[in-house]
Amino acid sequence: MDKPAGPTPSSATRAATRRGRSRDGAAATAAERTLTPRLKQAKLDLLPILHELLRTRSVTRAARALGITQPAASQALQRLRAAFGDDLLVSIGRDLQLTERAEALAAPLGGVLAEIDRLLLPVRPFDPASESLHVSIATADYATALLAPILAEVCAAEAPHVVFEFVSAGVRTADDLAGVDFLIGPRAFGRTLGKRIGSLPLWQDEMVCIAPSGTALPSRITAETFRRSRQVAYLMNPRVPERIQAQLQPTSALETARVCTVPDFLVLGAIVEKADCVALVPRKVANQLARWHALKIIELVYANKHLAIDAYWSLAANGKRGHTWCRDLLARAASRIG
Numbered sequence: 001m002d003k004p005a006g007p008t009p010s011s012a013t014r015a016a017t018r019r020g021r022s023r024d025g026a027a028a029t030a031a032e033r034t035l036t037p038r039l040k041q042a043k044l045d046l047l048p049i050l051h052e053l054l055r056t057r058s059v060t061r062a063a064r065a066l067g068i069t070q071p072a073a074s075q076a077l078q079r080l081r082a083a084f085g086d087d088l089l090v091s092i093g094r095d096l097q098l099t100e101r102a103e104a105l106a107a108p109l110g111g112v113l114a115e116i117d118r119l120l121l122p123v124r125p126f127d128p129a130s131e132s133l134h135v136s137i138a139t140a141d142y143a144t145a146l147l148a149p150i151l152a153e154v155c156a157a158e159a160p161h162v163v164f165e166f167v168s169a170g171v172r173t174a175d176d177l178a179g180v181d182f183l184i185g186p187r188a189f190g191r192t193l194g195k196r197i198g199s200l201p202l203w204q205d206e207m208v209c210i211a212p213s214g215t216a217l218p219s220r221i222t223a224e225t226f227r228r229s230r231q232v233a234y235l236m237n238p239r240v241p242e243r244i245q246a247q248l249q250p251t252s253a254l255e256t257a258r259v260c261t262v263p264d265f266l267v268l269g270a271i272v273e274k275a276d277c278v279a280l281v282p283r284k285v286a287n288q289l290a291r292w293h294a295l296k297i298i299e300l301v302y303a304n305k306h307l308a309i310d311a312y313w314s315l316a317a318n319g320k321r322g323h324t325w326c327r328d329l330l331a332r333a334a335s336r337i338g
Contacts, residue, residue, distance in 0.1 A: 044116075046083070049076040051113055053089060054106045057096045126322040128159035133322040135162065138169045139184035140236065140248075142265040142285050143309065146203075147184070150333040159329075162322075168263075169236065172244075177314040181326065187308035189247040198313045200327055202334035205282040205307040207251045210272050213294040217278070220299045227256050230277040232268055235261035250304050251280045269293040282307055284337065 052062035053073070063073035081088055086101040098106060126133075137147075144166045155162045170176065171183045174193045183190075190199060209221050217225070233255040236248060245252045259277060262268065268279040269289030278298075281289065286297045311330050317323050 046076050046080055047109065047113060047116075049073060050080050050088070050105070051109050053077060053080075054098060054102055054109065057089065057098065059096075126325045128155075128162060128322075128325060130161070131322065132161040133159070133163070133326075134165065135182070135322075135326050136165045136167060136180045137182045137184060138167050138171050138180045139182075140169055140234075140265060142282055143184045145266055145288060146284060146337050147330075147333055150336055151329065154329060154333070174314070177312060178316060181313060181317055181320070181323065182330070183312045184309065185312070186248055186250070187310050188250065189244065190310050190312050192244075192247065193312060196315060198315055198318065198327075200311040200330060202309045202311055202330065203284075203337050205284050205309060207249075207280050207300055207302075207305040207307065208283045208286050209278050209280055209298040209300050210269065210286050210289060210295045211278045211298055212273055212276055213296050215278075215296055215298075217296070217298055220301055221278075222301045223254050226254050226278065226280070226300070229257065230275075231255050231258050232260040232262070232271045232275065232277050232279045233258045234263070234265050234268065234279075234281070236263055249280070250307065251300065251302060254280065254302065269295055 049062065049066060049068075052065050053059065053076075056062045056065065059073045059077060060070055063070045066073070077089065084101060084105075087099050088102040088105075089096045090099060091097075137144075139147075148164065148166060151164050155164070167180065169183065169185060171180065171185075171193075174197050177183060177193070177197060184202065187201075209217075209226060211217050217229075233252070234249060235245065238261070240248075242252075259275070260271060262271070265281055265285050266289070268281055268285075269292060271277070272279050273293040273295060280300065283297075286295075289295055290297055311327070313323070313327075
C-alpha cells in the first residue's frame with residue numbers, strides 16, 4: 001500500500017485546532033462585550049471637541065473653531081474629564097497644558113476621527129463611466145444571444161471598464177448562486193431556488209417549432225404530430241433529472257423521438273435545416289435562427305409552452321459594488337428585447 005504524500009493531522013491535533021479557534025472566537029466576543037460600554041462612556045460625539053481642545057490648548061479657540069459657545073466647550077470639557085477619568089487640560093500660570101493622558105490621546109485622535117468620518121459617509125454611487133467591474137452571468141446560449149449584444153453596446157458607450165462574462169448555467173441550488181453574479185433562466189426553475197434570493201423579471205417567451213423551409217408540415221402543429229416527427233433537442237446535460245429539464249424547457253415532454261441532442265439552442269437551426277427534422281425553441285431564438293438558416297417557424301398547439309425569464313442572485317451579492325447598477329442595466333436590456 002502506498003504511503004500518504006504528507007502527514008495527516010491526528011484527531012488530537014484537529015481537536016486542539018478547534019479549541020484554539022473556539023478560544024479566539026470567545027476572546028473576540030468578550031472584547032466586543034467590554035468595548036460597547038467603553039464606547040458609551042467615551043462620549044464619542046465629544047471627540048471632535050476633545051481634538052480641538054488638545055490641538056488649541058484653549059477653550060476659547062476650540063469653541064471658535066467649532067462654531068459653538070465657550071460655555072458649551074467648557075461643559076464638554078467637564079464631561080470629557082469625567083469620561084476619561086483625567087483632567088486632560090490643566091492650568092499652569094495663564095496657559096493650559098496637556099496632561100500625560102491627553103498627550104497620549106492627541107497623536108492618534110485625528111486619525112481616529114478621520115476613520116470614523118469615512119465610515120459614516122454615505123456610499124458613493126457606482127460610476128460606470130470610470131470604475132471597473134467584472135460581472136459573471138450563468139445562463140443558456142439563448143439568453144446570451146439576446147442579452148450580450150445589448151449589454152456590450154451599452155457598456156461601449158457608458159461603461160468602458162465593465163466586463164461581462166457569460167458562462168454555462170451550472171446552478172442547481174441557491175448556494176450555487178454564490179459562485180456567480182447572476183443566473184438568468186426560466187421562472188419555473190428559479191422558484192425551486194427558494195425565497196432567500198433576489199430576482200428580477202426580464203422577458204416573456206413561448207416555445208415554437210422550427211422545421212426546414214420546404215417542410216410539408218402546416219403552420220400549426222399539434223403535440224401528437226410533433227411526437228411522430230424526427231426531432232433534434234436542446235438538452236443542457238444528459239444527467240439532469242427530467243423534472244429539472246422540464247423546468248428549463250417546458251415542452252421537453254414532447255421530445256420523444258430524438259435523433260440528436262445538443263447543449264445549445266443556437267446550433268439547432270443548422271441541424272434542422274440539414275437533417276430534415278424539427279426542434280422546439282423559444283420564439284425569440286426561432287426568429288434569429290430563421291434569419292441565418294432556411295427555416296419555417298410553426299406554431300405549437302400546446303398549453304404548457306410559455307416561458308418567463310428572470311434574473312436571480314444571491315442576497316450576499318447585494319453588497320457588491322456595482323451590483324445595483326447591473327440590475328438596472330439588465331432591466332434596460334430586457335426592455336429592448338421585449
